Amino acid sequence: MRLRTMLLAISWLASPGLARAQAVAPEPPDPPLAVEAPPVAPAPTPAPTEAPADTGVTLKLYGDTQFSYRNRGAVKTTFEAAHLDLFFAYDVGRVAFLSEVFLEGRETNEVAVDVERLQIAYLFSNALRVRAGRSHTAFGYYSDTYHHGNLFELTTERPLGIAFEDEGGLLPAHIVGVGADGTFEGGAAGALRYDVEIGNGRLADPSAVAVSRAGKNEKMLNVRLRWITPIDGFLIGVNGMYDVVPARADANPALARNDVVQAMVGAHAVYTEHGVHMIAEGYLLHDTLSGGSAYDTWLGFVELGYRFGAFTPYLRPEYILFPRAGDPIFQQADGPWAATRTVFDARVGVKWVALPQLALKLEVDRVAHDTAPQESVNVKAAFGF
Numbered sequence: 001m002r003l004r005t006m007l008l009a010i011s012w013l014a015s016p017g018l019a020r021a022q023a024v025a026p027e028p029p030d031p032p033l034a035v036e037a038p039p040v041a042p043a044p045t046p047a048p049t050e051a052p053a054d055t056g057v058t059l060k061l062y063g064d065t066q067f068s069y070r071n072r073g074a075v076k077t078t079f080e081a082a083h084l085d086l087f088f089a090y091d092v093g094r095v096a097f098l099s100e101v102f103l104e105g106r107e108t109n110e111v112a113v114d115v116e117r118l119q120i121a122y123l124f125s126n127a128l129r130v131r132a133g134r135s136h137t138a139f140g141y142y143s144d145t146y147h148h149g150n151l152f153e154l155t156t157e158r159p160l161g162i163a164f165e166d167e168g169g170l171l172p173a174h175i176v177g178v179g180a181d182g183t184f185e186g187g188a189a190g191a192l193r194y195d196v197e198i199g200n201g202r203l204a205d206p207s208a209v210a211v212s213r214a215g216k217n218e219k220m221l222n223v224r225l226r227w228i229t230p231i232d233g234f235l236i237g238v239n240g241m242y243d244v245v246p247a248r249a250d251a252n253p254a255l256a257r258n259d260v261v262q263a264m265v266g267a268h269a270v271y272t273e274h275g276v277h278m279i280a281e282g283y284l285l286h287d288t289l290s291g292g293s294a295y296d297t298w299l300g301f302v303e304l305g306y307r308f309g310a311f312t313p314y315l316r317p318e319y320i321l322f323p324r325a326g327d328p329i330f331q332q333a334d335g336p337w338a339a340t341r342t343v344f345d346a347r348v349g350v351k352w353v354a355l356p357q358l359a360l361k362l363e364v365d366r367v368a369h370d371t372a373p374q375e376s377v378n379v380k381a382a383f384g385f
Contacts, residue, residue: 060087062149062384066156070376080105085148085384094123102148115211116148116174127182134211137175138195138224139239140268140281151384154277154305154314155347156363161283161299161320166207168336170285170299170320171264172243174209175199175220188230195224201243202262206329207336216259218244233273239266239283245329247290254333258290262329277305277312287328295323297330301345310353318345344368349378357385 062085069077082105090097100117119133136144142162146153163169177199184192200210201220226237241264250256266283282300289295298321305314320343322331330337337343349363361380366373 056090058087058089060149060384061085062087062151062382064150064380064382066378066380068376068378070374072374082111083148083150087147087149096121096123100148125182127184128180129182130178130180132178134174134176134209135179137172137222137241138179138181138197139171139222139241139264140266140283141235141237141270141279142281143171143173149384150380150382151357151359153382154303154312154351155316155349156361156365156378156380159281159301159303159316159318160343160345160367161301161318162281165209168207168330170297170330171241171283172202172209172220175201175222176209176211177219183228190230191228193226193228195222197222202245202329204246204248206245215246216244231271231273233276234269234271236269237267239264239268241265245287248332252333257328257332258292260290260328261288262286263288275307277303277307277314279303285327289328292328293325295325295327297322297327305351312351312353314347314349314351316345316347319343340369342368342370358383 062083063081064083065079065081067077067079084103086101086103088097088099088101098117098119098121099115102114102116104112104114106112115134117133117135119131119135121129121131123129136147138144140162142159146158150156158164158167158169160168161170162173164173175197177197179195179197179199181193181195186192197220199220199222200214201216201218203210203215220241220243222239222241224237224239226235228235241262243262245260245262247259248255248257263286264283265286266281268279268281270280271278280300280302283298285297285299287295287297299319301316301318303314303316305312322337322341322343324341326339327337329335331340332338345365345367347363347365349361352360354360359382361378361382363378363380365376365378367376368374
């Protein structure tokens, strides 16, 4: 009886009469067969002039299943069905609500449930929208364009350097706080889009997100500026981020460290028109250990693809260069990048959009940590509806 009740509730939420909100920039709509990715930096919906309209609740589901072969490790082949993404949105007039609940299988085969996004937004005009809650940090292009559903991504995985926190990403993929964004139209010169965010920032453990309690009094500040050029599908942007990572206390002196002041600057360029898919991003992480030295980490990637009907072959090289002395946050003895100087990842594959709700991907990947490469072959089916 309980299962039947749940199914009836989900059926009611997903009924055809429920419309989707644009003002909070949710997961992109199901693309037509020829569309690879969400539109480039859409402007917020103009503020309504009539009485608020109740759009009802929108429910979207995304997931994937995969087979992988790796040439290193005790277990070289595996099947996976480890991701289910539940996306909810609700609008009434200028107010928009959004939540994203992600169920993910861990390496231990346990399923973890995370509330990846939870936010409320108010749209004043195209020039100003304010929001509060947990969202994807507005840096570069990839971070807040592609969310947890893999259907819209070209490759089988996010770039290593901007992976999610619990997957070893070097940049904070999520922020809990407040933000503002908007677009100023410039006529023939294009448009200028901005994002400003203030939030809890990193914890002493960089793999965690401060969802209910900050780990320090200082707050993270993030700013992004974009020029949406007059050329359709082409934009360029820059980023700046400042944060203080709290000290880590540990009985092992090799793991204990002082506060770290972290500054990030980055730039990105994107072109997604006429079958061309091009995303280029680069970042410099400057970490200054309290009472100690400064450390620079460089990272960047270029993702290239060209669509032939429903098929898009692609290539994505990525490079990370850690400081010689080791980064004080990510390269401690128990960290995911310990004892690593350089990382080079090269992915080659093809994406087939068999249906607007289904994408099949075949990918060959070679990732090298210094001189220890690992090759893998991945076959993934990603879906969403």
